[in-house]
Amino acid sequence: MSSHSVRVRFAPSPTGPLHLGGIRTALYNYLFSKKHGGTFILRIEDTDQKRFVENSESYILETLKWCQIEPDEGVGYGGPYSPYYQSQRMDIYRMYINKLLKKGYVYYAFDTDQDIDKKRKEYSNRDLTFSYNSRNRMYMNNSLTMTKEQLHDKLQSDSYVIRFKIEPGEKLKIYDIIRGNIIVDTDHLDDKILLKSDGLATYHLAHTIDDHLMKITHVIRGEEWLPSTSLHVLLYRALGWTTPNFAHLPLILRNNGKGKISKRNTNNLNFPIYPIQWKIPKTQILIPGYRELGYLPEAFVNMLALLGWNPGVKKEIFSLQELIHLFSLEKIKKSGVYFDIKKTNWFNKKHLKKEDIFAFLFREVKKRSILYKKKDYLWKVIYLTMDRIHFIHEIWEHSSYFFVSPNSYEDNFFNKICHENTIIELENAKILLYNINSFSSVNLTCFFQKKKNKHKIMQLFRLALVGSLKGIDIFIIFEMLGKEESLLRIEKLINRIKEKI
Structure with missing residues (x-):
């Protein structure tokens, strides 16, 4: 791999705060790009305007800053491939959709939601699942079943979507750096929508074009994108482009074994899932993140890096530079990984610096106007109590008796x-x-x-x-x-x- 060629991207949707899985994806992209002297790009995938949540973008930028994994290029950083917002790239997607239409890789579909719901019901009554695919598309309301004249009239009057036409009967080979060879039978794929009825591109179309135009060499993303990768590979092929390298990261699971960590199940978790605090726009309720709870960014990043990746060395405490040096996609696990808050606290304890604890204790003592003996008295207190704390803010609670006489008794x-x-x-x-x-x-x-x-x-x-x-x-x-x-x-x-x- 030539060192200057690596280009990776982190491409979140502005649909709320990043959770542990999202920020880990950003971290792995960052580590991989820095390891190979490459470029780390931030792109905002905002094609789904219905799900847009205000302040998401500033949250993403602030989180990356706090974790000290800032992009080299992209939203908030500029660069040669702007705009880095998908919503501002619609003309580009239109141009490529027209190419695909000319070559016959895609087709217009005029079926309404009601038409499709009706089909789904018919199928489910027969204990079958309806899929808009090569077996069913000739019975649907689309340009494949119309004359040129009929299509011309339809385009004037009706709204439509544009679907990708899957050719059945192929065993598609995909190589994933983490999972190895994957073979997908195109008979099982459906004709996904590439352009929605509002004229906006779907994620499938938009990110494929963006990744190509922005010269992305490695697509490192969550496992949930694995089922769509076959469509993405077919799209690259249809456009006559070389596919990037793929690496799909394992899920982060709750340590009680009850499914994956996601924004939807924050309420019943016994640990935070957001890196920094999030204010819910509608209610103004604050949900604290790791930063507000007193975790150090170095400890948070150290914990996150090892959540699915094993550097194959004995030690567990690493600086960001050491993580960059050791990182490799090949050593990422395939299977889901369990999150453990006790282990996260341990990482924080290991990253505490005596100087920072000293500064914190010095402020606590000063603000109470306590006369203590000398600076070395503070240092002694820290050496004596440091083993008992996981967070800087706990030092006062564990050492106050060295400075003030108790006012109450157990x-x-x-x-x-x-x-x-x-x-x-x-x-x-x-x-x-x-x-x-x-x-x-x-x-x-x-x-x-x-x-x-x-x-x-x-x-x-x-x-x-x-x-x-x-x-x-x-x-x-x-x-x-x-x-x-x-x-x-x-x-x-x-x-x-x-x-x-």
Whole structure:
């Protein structure tokens, strides 16, 4: 493959937000083009005006930017093959449809929706499925069953669609980089509509022409396009063009095994399916995406890349540059892949950078006007608590006790210990702590190792210092807070218990 020849495209429809499957398609196109020093193009397939949803286009552009996989060419980026909107390319499609009409590869069909519904009913009454194909087209209302004069009159008065004429009796060979050789019997294909009654091209016609004119070398898209690929190959052939290379990506499945991930089943999923937040135009309801939930774009892209592709190396954490370097279409799986949110959280944890956590914690501390010792105190806190977090925003929740004394105590445990004995135990512990000269975690550990009711006193200490029974090694917390602050917190707990009694 000569390095400069690769041209790929991501061609979404502006019918709402991108979900995981859509953005993964964009990512694989991006990785493949960058690996081969090629060009990644963004085209908007907006031929279906009925399904148009406002803000979809800006959503697509913002998502690609957030994921750091921006196109080289196309909508929002310009380039030599504009316009990159299908709705603005109708004259081009018309020109090619006329060529196909002249050569007899397509024909006019005048059947109304009612005519076709009637046929469907007739067939289903006989337990058959109606298909507008080589076996049935001669019984329908189309130019194949009319004289030139009849056709001329019809074209003046009636609306029509233009259908592709499938020649039966061929075993069509298609090669897919991921799936290998596929053989399709043209007897099973129907005559798909290429031009709709409103004069707009369908996806089948439009994208085939665009891919050829924009010199696309590899069509990398979702598995749902596999059944239409035979028509696309026949269209290329009819127009006398060379077909691009095809690669159809596996579906992303819900990990409960209940079907694929799609926009239609967002409500009953236990994980987000949009990369960035989407505002539903009609209701203005906000659906958060991975970005708003605190996932890092690097982690999101890392997770997505491995959702269906296996680089064949031991490690799992990759930068975008490493993904580009390792990427190959041949290593993409054929079968559907299960999405796992726990694994996604793990990726996020692995991509957290200490500097970013530091900056976040520094802001949290500053905005509460807390006086802390020194910058290295913050660094220590991060090293001690980093293992417990998957997201930057969790750092405060896991480390606040290093900066502020608890204002409330874990109810269940607090209520259990509200009696005179606890006060006596804590008063004694205070005296012991006060008399320890070297207030280091090692020293404190040794000292309390020998105590009889060690477990109980440790829990009391934890409640006093943290406010709950969570947190890191209690003696490290003692050392970090220092003797004075630790004793103040124990005193505070004693007073609370007294109030309660």
